[in-house]
Amino acid sequence: MAAPRRRDTRGIVDPSGLLTRVRFRRHEPAEPLRRYIERYWFIDWDLPEPYASHVVPHPSVNLTFQWDGIDTEDTPPYAELTGIPHGLYTRKITGKGRVCGVKFRPGGFRPYAPELPASHWTGRALDAGDVFAQALPDTTRAVVSPTDDATRIARLDAFLLPLRPAPDPQADLAVDLVESARTDRTIRRVDGFAQAAGLSVRALQRLFSAYVGVTPKWVILRYRIHEALELAGTRREVDWAALAADLGYADQAHLVRDFTATVGVPPTTYTQTAN
Template identity: 80%
Template sequence: MEAPRHDTRGIVDPSGLLSRVRFRRHEPAEPLRRYVEWYWLIDWDLPAPYASHIVPHPSVNLTFQWDGADEETVPPYGEVTGIALGLYTRKLTGRGRVCGVKFRPGGFRPYAPQAPASHWTGRVLPAQDVFPRATADTARSVVSPAADDARVAALDTFLLSQPCVPDPQADLAMDLVQRIRADRTVRRVGDFARDAGLSVRALQRLFSAYVGVSPKWVILRYRIHEALELAGTRRDVDWALLAADLGYADQAHLVRDFTATVGVPPTAYAQGVT
């Protein structure tokens, strides 16, 4: 399994966010890496509120967090966040801390086999609704330590204590999503299904049950992530050429998808963050 990446794909205006918060990624314990992509930790202490915006990955996240003046005012709590279909926005105020688990696309189902992954899509719910052992004491044990290694160890301890049901279909789903992310030539669901030895309908059922969104959604989302990263780091993007490289029929289709997802056209976004 690949180690945590260092890119900022999915973060809208990453320089704005990273100038206000401390953001880190860490690997989980080796036995967990099959299903967990990385842990992500964020701490902030802001003089003024700030709204962070994320174009979500096709991943379920488990977070333990507190946001307030101190842990006594707002006790730590846990949440499970399914894949957000649109732009995810969170307002950060005062002081706070989040310790998150990003499951691999398809990797959450073995921890929650009682429901298809699509059951969690678009939902945010208390962690204890999914993980009965995710009590307030659990949240406190993860969030309270000052040192990253202690927080990571607490996350490892919690996840290693959870029932996990190995499932070859989850492995297949994770592999297929990784192929979509890594291979820019994957553009059409029909072609991708055929290359995977599946019918389109079987591929769609697999993604609904184990990823939580359709294969077409995943393909489009990774395209937008790439366009978002380029728009935020370069001023000389040839949008017509990029649209062709990403498999769009023309530049207008890319601009439409980008605008619908991020809220502004790519050129306007680039002018605002570069």
């Protein structure tokens, strides 16, 4: 019998700490939306004490419908658009609440807001009503009010399907290139990445600025840190020198430096606290 598939927790700092406090689920959107939307993600919580979750962000724009105080009358739900955070993303939660999120594929949000480059949203979190012209207050309440996932999914689909943009070949290229950076460990340097894509380094950088929102180097390094973070959280002993070489670092010191700068603690310290 095959071993059960382990839940994908890439990017989550201390995933066991988060998942023991919240209900976290992922769902696919309607098939016509999947070209540019990777998934829906839902989190529900009911906590006696505040908790701060930390995530090493993916190179994705997220649209979220949130309700931080379901059991209080003076905290209405709201919708937020979040560009790629520059550093570690921290979210403090307390009481009873939920988030219904839409994760766009890296490179996939630009077709929904074609008048601005994706880099315009990087490092920003703003009222989604500033981006989408629809009456979001009604949509937000309709999405976060149901207690069952099926209804939430149906209402997200109903909101997003009319917004479905026309195919954008440049967005398609950006989506494919970011996926290559995520899955292909031979992609270690921007010049080699550009050559493999049949582009100049400058053309690759322009494409990523316009459609992804961060540089190709940022994407390559971020996926390296995701791998290192996942290993550090699941193994008591990690050969950091071997991992650094496997991920394309010049030496262990460079991996330790990037990990510490991104996560906030050295990898050995994280391993000790997470296992």
